[in-house]
Amino acid sequence: MYRESTQIRVRYGETDRMGYVYYGNYAEFYEVGRIDSLRKLGFSYKTMEDNGIMLPVLSLQIKYIRPAFFDDLLTVVTTVSQLPKTRIQFSYEIFNEKNELLNIGNTELVFINTNTNKPCMAPDDFLKAIEAYF
Amino acid sequence: MYRESTQIRVRYGETDRMGYVYYGNYAEFYEVGRIDSLRKLGFSYKTMEDNGIMLPVLSLQIKYIRPAFFDDLLTVVTTVSQLPKTRIQFSYEIFNEKNELLNIGNTELVFINTNTNKPCMAPDDFLKAIEAYF
Amino acid sequence: MYRESTQIRVRYGETDRMGYVYYGNYAEFYEVGRIDSLRKLGFSYKTMEDNGIMLPVLSLQIKYIRPAFFDDLLTVVTTVSQLPKTRIQFSYEIFNEKNELLNIGNTELVFINTNTNKPCMAPDDFLKAIEAYF
Amino acid sequence: MYRESTQIRVRYGETDRMGYVYYGNYAEFYEVGRIDSLRKLGFSYKTMEDNGIMLPVLSLQIKYIRPAFFDDLLTVVTTVSQLPKTRIQFSYEIFNEKNELLNIGNTELVFINTNTNKPCMAPDDFLKAIEAYF
Numbered sequence: 001m002y003r004e005s006t007q008i009r010v011r012y013g014e015t016d017r018m019g020y021v022y023y024g025n026y027a028e029f030y031e032v033g034r035i036d037s038l039r040k041l042g043f044s045y046k047t048m049e050d051n052g053i054m055l056p057v058l059s060l061q062i063k064y065i066r067p068a069f070f071d072d073l074l075t076v077v078t079t080v081s082q083l084p085k086t087r088i089q090f091s092y093e094i095f096n097e098k099n100e101l102l103n104i105g106n107t108e109l110v111f112i113n114t115n116t117n118k119p120c121m122a123p124d125d126f127l128k129a130i131e132a133y134f
Numbered sequence: 135m136y137r138e139s140t141q142i143r144v145r146y147g148e149t150d151r152m153g154y155v156y157y158g159n160y161a162e163f164y165e166v167g168r169i170d171s172l173r174k175l176g177f178s179y180k181t182m183e184d185n186g187i188m189l190p191v192l193s194l195q196i197k198y199i200r201p202a203f204f205d206d207l208l209t210v211v212t213t214v215s216q217l218p219k220t221r222i223q224f225s226y227e228i229f230n231e232k233n234e235l236l237n238i239g240n241t242e243l244v245f246i247n248t249n250t251n252k253p254c255m256a257p258d259d260f261l262k263a264i265e266a267y268f
Numbered sequence: 269m270y271r272e273s274t275q276i277r278v279r280y281g282e283t284d285r286m287g288y289v290y291y292g293n294y295a296e297f298y299e300v301g302r303i304d305s306l307r308k309l310g311f312s313y314k315t316m317e318d319n320g321i322m323l324p325v326l327s328l329q330i331k332y333i334r335p336a337f338f339d340d341l342l343t344v345v346t347t348v349s350q351l352p353k354t355r356i357q358f359s360y361e362i363f364n365e366k367n368e369l370l371n372i373g374n375t376e377l378v379f380i381n382t383n384t385n386k387p388c389m390a391p392d393d394f395l396k397a398i399e400a401y402f
Numbered sequence: 403m404y405r406e407s408t409q410i411r412v413r414y415g416e417t418d419r420m421g422y423v424y425y426g427n428y429a430e431f432y433e434v435g436r437i438d439s440l441r442k443l444g445f446s447y448k449t450m451e452d453n454g455i456m457l458p459v460l461s462l463q464i465k466y467i468r469p470a471f472f473d474d475l476l477t478v479v480t481t482v483s484q485l486p487k488t489r490i491q492f493s494y495e496i497f498n499e500k501n502e503l504l505n506i507g508n509t510e511l512v513f514i515n516t517n518t519n520k521p522c523m524a525p526d527d528f529l530k531a532i533e534a535y536f
Contacts, residue, residue, distance in 0.1 A: 009434075009438075011430055011433060011434055011437075012284055012285070012290070012433050012437065013284060013290040013292050013293075013429075013430045013433060015284050015285040016280055016281060016283050016284065016285070017183075017280070017283040017284070017285070017287045017337075017338055018188055018190065019285045020190065022162075022280070022281040023161060023165075023190070023191040023194065024158060024159070024160075024161030024162045024165065024281050025158070025281075026158075027157060027158030027161060027415075028156075028158045028413055028415045031157075031158065031413060031414050031415060032411075032413055035413075035414065035473070036411075044473070045473070046472055046473040049151075054152055056152065056154065056157070056198070056201070057157040057198055058197070058198055059195075059196060059197050059198065060157065060194070060195070060196045060198075061193075061194070061195045061196075062193065062194045062195075063192070063193050064190070064191055064192055064193065064194075067190070069285075070285055070448055071437070071446070071447070071448040143300075143304075145296055145299060145300055145303075146299050146303065146418055146419070146424070147295075147296045147299060147418060147424040147426050147427075149418050149419040150414055150415060150417050150418065150419070151414070151417040151418070151419070151421045151471075151472055153419045156414070156415040158415050159415075161281075162279055162281045165279060165280050165281060166277075166279055169279075169280065169339070170277075178339070179339070180338055180339040203419075204314055204419055205303070205312070205313070205314040285451075286456055286458065288458065290430075291429060291433075291458070291459040291462065292426060292427070292428075292429030292430045292433065293426070294426075295425060295426030295429060296424075296426045299426065317419075322420055324420065324422065324425075324466070324469070325425040325466055326465070326466055327463075327464065327465050327466065328425065328462070328463070328464045328466075329461075329462070329463045329464075330461060330462045330463075331460070331461050332458070332459055332460055332461065332462075335458070
């Protein structure tokens with residue numbers, strides 16, 4: 001299992017008239033956790049994409065438990081609990097500074113070769129890096 | 135069952151470097167479908183909220199099938215298939231102009247009395263309006 | 269002078285905790301007015317970009333007069349008051365349903381040939397279409 | 403003069419199909435710089451707003467020089483060069499990791515008493531904190 005944490009400060013523009021972080025913005029917070037967890041593994045999502053493999057999202061699920069508010073310093077905990085093949089699953093938990101669980105979610109993504117536009121195996125260097133955690 | 139359709143033109147700012155609509159933006163498209171379907175029922179979400187009942191989202195699920203692109207004219211089909219009580223479920227299908235299904239999703243929301251901050255029954259006028267479809 | 273109007277319904281996710289449309293979202297509303305005014309001229313911004321000319325923004329100015337609120341039906345009035353060469357200027361006024369002026373703004377954009385990455389003249393078909401208004 | 407720096411990592415969802423950060427997103431980056439520069443002065447924008455003074459934006463100007471890209475680590479330099487009264491001006495410069503200047507901008511904001519909905523002087527504790535820099 002590979003797990004990493006990322007901090008995000010809530011921006012004013014991310015709140016809505018309810019005073020909460022708008023429910024649609026957590027997908028971007030999950031993306032930040034996802035990319036950052038790869039970076040901390042020594043792997044650049046951007047370089048992979050520049051080299052012809054992209055990773056579009058197949059599904060997203062979020063269960064909202066408590067709201068986040070403007071200026072909250074959130075922690076996104078990102079977990080990969082299965083070794084990826086052509087697909088990869090990430091799960092997420094977001095906590096506030098009081099360590100309250102705000103929401104949980106998960107996404108499934110697929111490695112796509114941008115030349116063929118077809119699914120492909122996760123890149124070797126990424127597999128090698130993440131296998132150390134399993 | 136209550137069902138309504140809403141059109142959305144994809145904005146440039148809603149695309150990402152993949153050239154697709156960013157996966158996180160569909161939650162807002164679903165919101166547009168949701169609010170518009172209520173409006174077409176003769177019910178103003180805004181007035182309800184101004185009168186002390188808000189409707190935060192408890193869960194969101196999206197299954198992405200095909201991407202949407204800049205300038206696409208999308209149709210969001212919003213469906214309420216069960217009579218709401220303190221909670222309401224909406225399901226969504228988004229189609230492009232070729233009538234291809236791009237994604238399906240659903241959300242569960244809860245009616246909250248903003249004075250007590252506790253769940254409450256859906257407002258009477260809303261229930262009366264939607265009951266005609268069941 | 270070429271002038272067109274476009275309607276935009278304010279989304280919940282576009283408001284902030286002040287209850288106003290977040291100040292940063294008007295740039296996207298201006299984009300919607302810009303693209304729509306070109307479409308009404310018979311010109312597709314998307315096709316132009318697919319054909320190798322893009323139009324990045326060089327400058328943006330906004331003067332905020334009154335706020336917009338959730339569910340407001342806004343009118344963006346987009347104006348081109350000078351014939352474009354390698355650059356084009358758009359100005360914008362946004363009104364609410366009471367016909368109150370909410371903000372005024374303008375943007376300057378430059379036509380860029382995506383092969384050379386250098387400025388180029390506005391496309392002939394676009395110039396022909398817009399010249400009729402001058 | 404008061405000046406502070408804030409780092410922002412560009413998110414995937416902030417890019418557009420041109421591969422650049424969407425021009426409308428810089429307003430939010432400026433907001434992040436603004437709020438963070440106040441925090442580093444020992445002043446919480448959130449607490450001020452909770453205490454009945456809000457700070458809506460009156461004007462925004464941006465001059466775009468170079469684009470930012472996905473995953474870039476940006477530095478927002480925020481400057482207050484005049485002592486605020488009922489209004490405050492912030493100017494911004496955004497740099498990438500190569501220390502290239504990407505854009506410059508400024509905003510004017512007004513202190514509003516949320517009870518009276520009228521302009522008011524900047525709060526005393528804020529003035530005291532910032533006067534040390536002038």
